[in-house]
Amino acid sequence: MTEEKQVGREVRKLVINVGPQHPSTHGPMDLIVTVEGETIVDVDVVLGYIHRGIEKLCELRNYFQIPTYLNRLCYVSGMFWEYGFVKAVEEIMDAKVPERGEWLRVIACELTRIASHLIWFSAFTADVGLMTLFPWGLRDRDRIIDLLEMMSGQRMTFGYFRVGGVRYDLPTNFDVYAEKAINYVEKHLEEYEKVIYNNPVFLARTVDICPVPASKAIDLGWTGPMLRASGVKRDLRRDEPYAAYEFLDFEIPVGKKGDTYDRVYVRLEEIKQSINIVRQALKRIPSGPYQTRSLLYPPPGIGYGWVEDSRGECGYMVVSDGTPKPYRVKIRSPAYIHVMSIPNVIKGSKIADLYAILGSFDPCLGEIDR
Amino acid sequence: MSEQLNKLKEILPYAEIYKIYKNKYYAKIPKDKWHDAARRLKEAGYVLLSAVTAVDRLNSMEVMFICRRLEANGLVIVGTLIDRNDPRIPSLVSVWEGAHFHERETFDLMGVYFEGNPDLRRILLPPHWVGHPLRKDYKW
Amino acid sequence: MIDSIITYLKSNPLLADSLRVVVAMVFALIFMLLNALIFIYVERKVWARTMQRMGPTYVGKWGILQLIADFVKVLNKEIIIPAKANRFAFLAMPVFITAVSLLLIIVMPYDYVVAYTLLIFQPIFPAISILKYAVVSSYFQYGVLLIFVILSFNPIFILLTGWISNNKYSIVGGFRAAAQLLSFEVPFLLSVAAVVVLTGSLNLYEIVEKQKSMWLIFLAPLTFILFLITAIAEAERTPFDIPDAESEIIAGWNTEYSASPFLLLIMGMYVRAFVSATLLAIFFFGGWLGPTLPGFLAPMSGPLWLMIKTYFFMFLYILIRAAFPRYRIDQLLSLSWTKLLPLSVANLLIVIAVKYYLMSMGLMS
Numbered sequence: 001m002t003e004e005k006q007v008g009r010e011v012r013k014l015v016i017n018v019g020p021q022h023p024s025t026h027g028p029m030d031l032i033v034t035v036e037g038e039t040i041v042d043v044d045v046v047l048g049y050i051h052r053g054i055e056k057l058c059e060l061r062n063y064f065q066i067p068t069y070l071n072r073l074c075y076v077s078g079m080f081w082e083y084g085f086v087k088a089v090e091e092i093m094d095a096k097v098p099e100r101g102e103w104l105r106v107i108a109c110e111l112t113r114i115a116s117h118l119i120w121f122s123a124f125t126a127d128v129g130l131m132t133l134f135p136w137g138l139r140d141r142d143r144i145i146d147l148l149e150m151m152s153g154q155r156m157t158f159g160y161f162r163v164g165g166v167r168y169d170l171p172t173n174f175d176v177y178a179e180k181a182i183n184y185v186e187k188h189l190e191e192y193e194k195v196i197y198n199n200p201v202f203l204a205r206t207v208d209i210c211p212v213p214a215s216k217a218i219d220l221g222w223t224g225p226m227l228r229a230s231g232v233k234r235d236l237r238r239d240e241p242y243a244a245y246e247f248l249d250f251e252i253p254v255g256k257k258g259d260t261y262d263r264v265y266v267r268l269e270e271i272k273q274s275i276n277i278v279r280q281a282l283k284r285i286p287s288g289p290y291q292t293r294s295l296l297y298p299p300p301g302i303g304y305g306w307v308e309d310s311r312g313e314c315g316y317m318v319v320s321d322g323t324p325k326p327y328r329v330k331i332r333s334p335a336y337i338h339v340m341s342i343p344n345v346i347k348g349s350k351i352a353d354l355y356a357i358l359g360s361f362d363p364c365l366g367e368i369d370r
Numbered sequence: 371m372s373e374q375l376n377k378l379k380e381i382l383p384y385a386e387i388y389k390i391y392k393n394k395y396y397a398k399i400p401k402d403k404w405h406d407a408a409r410r411l412k413e414a415g416y417v418l419l420s421a422v423t424a425v426d427r428l429n430s431m432e433v434m435f436i437c438r439r440l441e442a443n444g445l446v447i448v449g450t451l452i453d454r455n456d457p458r459i460p461s462l463v464s465v466w467e468g469a470h471f472h473e474r475e476t477f478d479l480m481g482v483y484f485e486g487n488p489d490l491r492r493i494l495l496p497p498h499w500v501g502h503p504l505r506k507d508y509k510w
Numbered sequence: 511m512i513d514s515i516i517t518y519l520k521s522n523p524l525l526a527d528s529l530r531v532v533v534a535m536v537f538a539l540i541f542m543l544l545n546a547l548i549f550i551y552v553e554r555k556v557w558a559r560t561m562q563r564m565g566p567t568y569v570g571k572w573g574i575l576q577l578i579a580d581f582v583k584v585l586n587k588e589i590i591i592p593a594k595a596n597r598f599a600f601l602a603m604p605v606f607i608t609a610v611s612l613l614l615i616i617v618m619p620y621d622y623v624v625a626y627t628l629l630i631f632q633p634i635f636p637a638i639s640i641l642k643y644a645v646v647s648s649y650f651q652y653g654v655l656l657i658f659v660i661l662s663f664n665p666i667f668i669l670l671t672g673w674i675s676n677n678k679y680s681i682v683g684g685f686r687a688a689a690q691l692l693s694f695e696v697p698f699l700l701s702v703a704a705v706v707v708l709t710g711s712l713n714l715y716e717i718v719e720k721q722k723s724m725w726l727i728f729l730a731p732l733t734f735i736l737f738l739i740t741a742i743a744e745a746e747r748t749p750f751d752i753p754d755a756e757s758e759i760i761a762g763w764n765t766e767y768s769a770s771p772f773l774l775l776i777m778g779m780y781v782r783a784f785v786s787a788t789l790l791a792i793f794f795f796g797g798w799l800g801p802t803l804p805g806f807l808a809p810m811s812g813p814l815w816l817m818i819k820t821y822f823f824m825f826l827y828i829l830i831r832a833a834f835p836r837y838r839i840d841q842l843l844s845l846s847w848t849k850l851l852p853l854s855v856a857n858l859l860i861v862i863a864v865k866y867y868l869m870s871m872g873l874m875s
Contacts (some may be wrong), residue, residue, distance in 0.1 A: 015677050038839060048494040055479070056503055056505075091391040118474035129748060129836025135561040201749045201834045204841050218440065221419045221468030232440065240393075240443035302390055304436060304447060306420075316437065317447070319425050328504075330423045332436075351682075352838040369494060 013041065016351070020049050024127050024355040029339070029357070029366025035351050043343045043354075047336075051369040058329035063089060063297050066326070071157045073331070074367040076119050079112040079148070080309040081367070082161035085329070087242070088305030088318040089163050092298035101165035101292075102243045103285040108151060108160055109243070109307065110274040115144040116310035117267045117274075120362045121192065124264065127359035128205045133195060140188050141221065143181040150174060150342070157238065165291025175282045182275050189271060196264070206261040210357045212345050213258060220341040223334050224312025226361065229266045230258030247284070250277050253328075260353075263360040270310075297324045311335045311362050333367040336338040371499040372448040374410055374444045381414045382407055385448070387488060393444045401450050405460040408435065408448070415439050422462060422472035425449075426506045431457045433482055435469070452482075461486035534621035534645065539612065541620045546780040547577045548792060552821075553828045560832040587769035588739035595766065596677040603671045604767065604774035610663045611778040614785045617653045617660075619792075621645050623816060629809035654712045657789070660701060661744060664782070665691040670773075683762020686839050688741060690750065693846040698740035700854035703732040704861040705793045718797035727794040729864065732857050733796045736850060738826075741786040743846075746779065747827055749834035750842060783827060784820070791819035 019030035028049035034042040058066050070076030070085050083105060090097065097105075105307050112141060122137030145155050150171050152160035196202045212222075217230040227234055235252045237245040253269035255262025292305040306315040310336025319328040338361045346357060378387050380397055385407065385460050393461040399407050420436040434449035452459055461484035462469035471493075473484040478492045481502035492499060516859070519526035551566070551574065558565030566573025591600055615621075622645045650656060665688045706712060708730060709720040727734050743750040764775045791797060797819070798812035798871020 016682070018461075037603055048496065051494040053503060091394075096393075116597065125835070129751070130834065132557070132560050132832045133564055195833070199834065201837055205835055205838060216467075219467045221466065223418070233406075234440055302447070304390070304394055304420075304445065313420060315420055315436070317421065317423065317434075328425045330421060330425075332421045336475075337468060337471055340474075341468065344467060349459060350838060350840060352840075353458050 005219055008170055012036075016057075018252055018354065019046075024358065025365075026123060026359070026363050027368075029363065029365055029368070031342070031354070033351065033354065034168050034179075034283045038352065040346055040349050040354060043346055045340055045342055047339070048369055049096040050365055054370045055180055055329050055331055058326055060325065062145070062324040063326065066329070067161060068157075068159055071159060072332075072366065074116075074311075074335075074364045074368065075113050075156050076364060077310045078156060078158050079108045079160060080293050080307050080314050082158065083109060083307045084305050084309075084314045084316045085318070086161045086163055087307060088303040088316040089320075090294075091300055091303035091305055092301040092318060092320050093163070093197055093295050095294045096165045096292060098289045098292055099286050100169075100243075100288045101290045103281055104151075104166045104170065104290055105161065105243045106245065106248070107170075107178075107278055107281050107285070108148070108158075109152075110277045111147055113143050113274045113310045114271050114278075115141045115148070118144070118185070118269045120267060120310075121264075124356075124359040124362075125196070127355045128202065130196075130199075130202065133192065136188065140185045143184050147174075147178055148261075150177065162291065164294035165289070167291070170285075178278065178369065180274070182278060185271070186267070186275055189268065193268065203261070205353075205356055206264060206360075207259060208257070209260040209353050210257040210345060210349050213256045216345065217258060220313065220344060221337050223337075224309060225263060225266045225270060226312060226334075226338055229255035229262040236306065236313060242307065244281070245341070248277050248280050250280075260356055260360045267362075274310050295323075309334055311367075312338070312363065316369075331367075331370055333370065334339070335362060335364045336370075339363045374442075376447060376473065377414070382448075387485075390447070394447070396447045396449065397444070399448055399450050400451055401459070403463070404433070404450055405450075406507055408462050408465045411437055411446065411448070415441070419462075419466040419468055419472070420445070422469055422476055423478050424457075424482050426454070426480065426503075426504065427451070428454075428506055430454050431480070431482060433457070433476075435457050435462060435472075443478050457482040458485055460484070478502070481505065534625075535616065537624040538615040538618070538620040541624045542612065542615050542781060543805070545784055546777055547581075549780050549824055550776075551577050552824065553831075556825065556828045556833055560829070562862060564752075581773070585770055589771060590766075592676055592766050596674055598746045599670075600766075601771060603667065603668045603674055604771040607664075607667045607671065608774040608778040608781070610660060610667065611781040611785075613660050614657060614781065617650050617656050617714070618788055619645075619648035619783055619816070621786075622798075623813035626809045627813045630806055631810070632804055632809070637801055647778070650713065652712045654702060654706060654717070657785075658702065661782070662695060663694075664744075668763050675763070675766040677766050679765045680763050687746065687763055689839065690746075690842060690846075691715045693843050694740050694743040694750075694850075697736060697846060697850040697854040699742055700851075700858055700870045701733050701736040701740060702793075704730060704854075704858050705737075707858070707861050707865055708733075714792055714797075717790055718799060721796040721799060725794060725796045725799075730794075730857075730861055732853070733861060734790075736791065736854050738790065739850065741790060742827065742830065743842075745783040745786045747783060747826075748831040749837050751836060752832075779866070784824065787827065788816070788820045791816060792825045795819045795822075 011326065014035050016035060017030060017035045018033055019025045020028040023032070030046035032044040032046060033040055058071055062211055067082045067085060070081045073081045078108065118137045118141040122134045125133035141313055149155050152158040152168065212230050214230045214232050217227050218232065231254055233252055233254050240251060250273045253266050255266050297318045301318070302319050304315060304317045306313050313332065314331035314334060317330040318326050321327040342358065342361065346354070349357060374393055375387060375389065375395065378397060380396055382387065382399060385399045385405055390396050416437040418440055420437050420438055422435040425432040430451045431454045432449050432451050432484050434447055436445065436447050438445040448479045459482060461473055463486065470487060470489070473487050474490060474493045476482050477484060477490050478494050479502055484490060491497065503510065555565040566576035569575040569579045591597055625645050668687040669684040672680040705717065705726060708726060709717045711720065712719055764772065767775055798816040799817035800811065802808055803811040803814065
């Protein structure tokens, strides 16, 4: 039966290359999209345009040189990528981190999460054609980046985490500046919500677009905001508390249907929760040392360190053989999994929605390609 | 603490299980139980696949997958040793749909053939690339 | 000397008429291009302020000369022609589009605006009063009809442009443009038909003169809303800028264009946006009607009011662009066919009833 052609109803398939240079792919990534009319029938994701072989580079560097490479993995959330590796190494050598160090890590991570979500929000609104909000998000992100610069001395490639603590203590009066910047962001967050949640065109472009049920999301290995948007209340910060998260009080926003709207909603709510966490952490941060002396390199062993990245579970599997260089470093990138699962979830959507869907997946090519 | 260890022993009776840190375990299984172990773990609640990867042990290839539970914390790394010169292992795509991307990546960088994977192609490197760069003997 | 020229021209009406048309065309052309530049500048500046940016600041005071600088820069660029495109057609298409868009200016009362603005110099140069004769647009008895004939060329040209570029994005953009413009043509024409029914004229001058007692916006607000929406769609502006969505299909049907052909395309688009803003002012806000200015500025008052109203609508266009994301093509088409079309048919019936009522009351002829 399938060989018979349906006369007069046959639709010509058109193959469109979205990328590698395209304003909406957020980096050099190629989606080979087959469309029938305006409906997507197949997508092939082509990656690797900025593959730098960081996993191999890690095998050739010692444990102190490696974090410098790792914050280049994702330049909008560099802190997490340092933290994951440091956590894996600390697990192998069973290093203790002083209490203040743990709280500083929380502050650094949550500020990075705010910055990362803000830049995602800007890019996403540009993807659905709302160009006005693009500089708004960048404006607010810049205030957060200033705070991170105060903490680490760098705006994007931080080099802040080290085994056994963090590199620097908080500068004086940091909490005053932080409170100011956070209030600034919080005030503007209300503006964003007014602009997008009451906007009929924005709702038409996001509600019920590419819904992913929870079972499918779990099966694909999704983590982070993507999984939470599908309605699974799963957050490594609460479920498997690390650093000082167990002392902190925050909520986990979840979506209902897992559509694009939910993915926007979850991330915007997470910014609020992160602001909340930073406020609490700045109030309750204990005094004391913020780093300890640790071993130069870990004993032989295997460690899997993960943190709840702004995109999901950022994981490092470090295999150590007792030499100053790691034997093998496996980087588990959440955005890689989300982007690679586009073919599994997108079929049947409209080609015009591809960009909104891709934007809501928050691709970061630095960590996808490694 | 040992509750998870006991449970793991129940799920994987044929595995040697080591604790690597707090609630993270490493389970070493025989090669032919690879697919079976994945299926059993998924049924027992380890539904979230974190990664499928490989480590080049010079005289053999160690293939591993990492999976974790949703409701309770805990993580298990399941590893098995296979022949390095002809690294073949059943694919986990029939267990986790998401295993596909990890297998493609591992094939690309390590050269492990996942039998039964529907679309095993290079992903991070261009299709005409020769060799698998994360192997220890890769010359560049 | 002036008198002798006028006497000569009076004896030779054919020459006089063609001279008038040429002078009016030149006036309107310069005015139109200048205003398109101002529109682009205002849009960049206002949009930048809504984005919390400064917009152009470096070239000239407040960046006023930025557009001139961009103009010169674009002219200096290399014209890149895709290898698989038809060279002649590829270069000819922007010229056609811009020429057809500029045809609109014959009908639009821009020559009136320029001539009467220059008339304020009459006390100094009495000879300038001859410009009164250069206003030709009021002679088009079927001006409204002509405007829509010219506008309906657009889908064909845009589709052809996309096709000739031999680029998939361009083809997608071209087909989207054709679908969008065709489906919005119907409610657009129906809302214009309502205006024509109310005023009983197809001549832009008469339409404005009929509004002396009451602007049409108060008589037919629904028609205004329908016309505003469809006019934005016809001008391909956000939220209906689907054919040239820059973040989706990379400027759609004009993806492959660069340098001066690109300039022509952009110019054509802004000319159309400007014309539709002027049409809104003329149809619903009484065009050049307004209080007369005192003293020697008196001849300028009509043009001034028209321009103020036009720029008000351009400002509205910019704000709408700043506030809304882009619709999807199927959402747009269903909006057009399932909402706007029935509404505009209903609107036409309402307007006919209103007109009948007013006529029976003797309030309108």
